[in-house]
Amino acid sequence: MDVRPDIVMVMTDQHAARVMGCTGDAHAQTPALDALAAAGTRFTNAYCNSPLCVPSRMSFLTGLEPHVSGVLNNDAYLPSDIPTIAHALGAAGYDCHLVGRMHFYGPDQLHGFAHRPIGDIGASYPGGNPPEIGPLTKGRGNRGPELAHSGAGETSYQAYDHAVTDQAIETIEALKAQRAHTGRPFFVLASLFCPHPPYICAREDYDAFDGTLPPPRLPPPNEDHPAIADWRAAGRTAEISDENQRISRTAYYGLVRMIDGMCGRVFDLVKDRENTLSIYASDHGESLGERGLWWKSVMYDQSAKVPMILRGVGFEAGHQDGRVTSLADLSATILEQANASLPGHIGHSLTQDPVAGGRCISSYYGGLMNIRLPDIRHRMLRQGRFKLIWYDGHDAQLFDLRSDPDELCNLAEDVRYASTLADLSTQLLDGWSVKQIADAQAIKSAQFSVIRNWVRKTRPEESYRWFDHTPERNRYT
Template sequence: MPPPTPPNVILIMTDQQRADSLGCTGNPVVQTPQIDALAARGAVFRNHFTPHQICSPSRSTLFSGLFARHHGLTRNGVALPEELPLITHDLKAAGYRTHGAGKFHFQPILAGAEHEMPDSNAFWDLPQSDGWTGPFYGFDTVDILIGESVSATEGGHYANWLRETAPEAAALYLPENALEQPPEDMDEVWKSAIPAELHYNSWITDRACHFLQDQNGDAPFFLFVSYPDPHHPFSPPAPWCDMYDPAEVPAPAQVPDELAAMPSYILDNDREEAASSYVDFLRNPGPPREQGFMQTTQRFSDASLRQAIAHTYGMVSMIDDGIGRILAQLDAQGLTGDTLILFTSDHGELLGDHGLIRKGPSPYLPLLHVPLIMAGPGVTPGERNGITSHLDLRATLQDHLALPTQHTDGTSFQPMLAEPESPGRDTFYAEYHPRTRMDTYNQTLLSADWRFTLYPENPDWGEMFHLASDPGEHVNLYFHPDYTKQKQQFTEQLTREFPPAPEAGGPSLATY
């Protein structure tokens, strides 16, 4: 008998989604019936983390299995080397058809036309963009979406499609055309006037379904479906913008004056962010600003912040609806039983916790802790409580799919797929490479009980949280005299096993 065909693989990724923003991970308000159904027949990893809380480094780590210091894309604005082996190359070598639809962010969005990078807006003004669909980083073909919200209509396949389908529709993304007047104190919150059927999330779903319609089971496929939401701005279309009552969303978790014990740049940078607009930056980028655009919530009303949370949940539910369509299409093709499905996000969002929004240098767990669900052949349903990382996914897929083993920095957690009680990692490391303020470079050691962060360029800063007694990370013990010995042990371990590398990475080609 011929050997069985390897399972298909669908990797669904969102952008800036917290681990606790799904029904199946305990959120009491957000409705995610499609993802919850996937979770019910699969493995839910309750302690899955990314080593990099910024978009491009995290995505590149997931695909390469390497820390950013080794794959080179250490900060947004740097390009991932095109010759670097990724999981897509592993799969292609094993006979898989590879396709991606949505946001990739392997190259800078603002890279100049001279670089000829399809992940940049400038490429789409070049003659060679006409009819281009790949290859791209191990993908045979791609349907590219660049950016999010107001910036998603400038370049890429989606922008071209929207111009051809509804030439006037791009302006409907803008806040000045919102369905209601946005709040005066928070310019990133509005109800987008773009019809849901023209929205990029719907287009990505359509392109994924179109790819699946062409699959007949003769050869295995890898499909990457990458949604740009629930990344800020918080601007979903109807009906998703009205799905949740802001008064009913959980309040952010914060303690009065907790930031006073944190590194001083958090409050220092707040003045810069408060004096500028992220939406204006998207529409007309000026001088480089620090990645993540982290800002305190002290200038926002409770109503505006709750509206941002409600809109985030609306974006999550819109994506959930799209995932339902993809799973239904897979079922219609008779391929569900032969397909391994992964759902995750590149990194999280502060969303008001600690009195902060967006993301930034400080590696709070709402930024590092992301969802991971895996369902399909060889996966026993149930929760997994061991620590796993994006760093480990390539090695895990190599094991699970019997692909040739390629070098990674990660550790396969393939035994956990079949056996829910199999242990995960004891510890893992995370790293942040800044764009503008180099002393915010930091390294983190995370275990089940501790989160410890060093700033090698600034000894006056540090973060240390005893997660066993302070799971919300509200009491920074770094300078507490009772924990001097513990701090010294962590410092030695981190410096020995993950030495500082603040200068690592390729050249910056653009602001982002």
């Protein structure tokens, strides 16, 4: 008899780790995730391996850093000859199902998953048409003026997440019956779009927070780091009014409330099964106005930290684990639980005490929807109490998160921390060639231009893509 656990995971997009009741946010309404944390272990220092959707997700799936897989930004394809945890689990005998979003680009929309009943809501190729959301389109982008179009409404993105949740429930129920009959273990990854922008949530969810949320806790700094100032200018965040900020934050909390209900529906299916590992995580965080920043793509904790909760054998109920971990460590844990292997994987199982190295490296190379900047090479190391952020072309930042959890005091030029800076810099830059990556970015950029033009001219088939057959639903309420 196969005693390995079934694995049920829900991944969301752009959920800030701090916006949950179980983290101490008195305003968040997340009873399902709070219950999961009470029955399992919540990792309080979990990070993404890149604060951007596609590189983060591909690092989670492959256990490779973006510069190793070649997936540097949101236009990139994951090569089909790079195995994922789905390949590894399938080879180990698991029945692997992906339901919903994973941001795969190109003809391979499975990458090792045997079944994918619902694909992405977004385009299957760079340059493809985004979802049709009619009068709400102006609120979809990632620049300050778009926040003027946040609020209460109904969108295809919400409908998509409801469809993914319904399908995930149907899939899990069928697989539970299959496990009882055949003994074959399963892995289901249900992946939602929200609370990713647009910041538009259902009226009921909006009203649950309207007029109750405080403004961001951290104001914009008087003096900004040059790399962050460039990002802020490109995103036109100075154009966000207090009212648009208030409405956008309200809608974001409403979207989190919505996805929490969906998580509850999924995890309730397996909460009484002893041999099931339940996992919740997101691909990156959300600044949500803190420091005057929005969206993701920076290395401050608001953007780079992710929620990570595991419930199952080996994960203590109600425990908060403060070790530094990453999404790569999460996928290493999935591999360990399945008794599967994936050569080259950089992660370390969360069941190890401590996680080997106790650190996370995250990288960002640019590329976020309609924000256009030159190619970027940012790299971050979080190890123990310290975080080092390295910028190509700009001075580094060094923070002591024990004494400065808000990352306000840059210690990089403090002589008392010179040896710490030198040691962390050596670790962070080891095996990471700025010139090689810059050359690769230039080549990739030219190649993506050809692909985008090809997509616009030929409109390749998108057989896995989910389309909303009721586009008239998109409206403000």
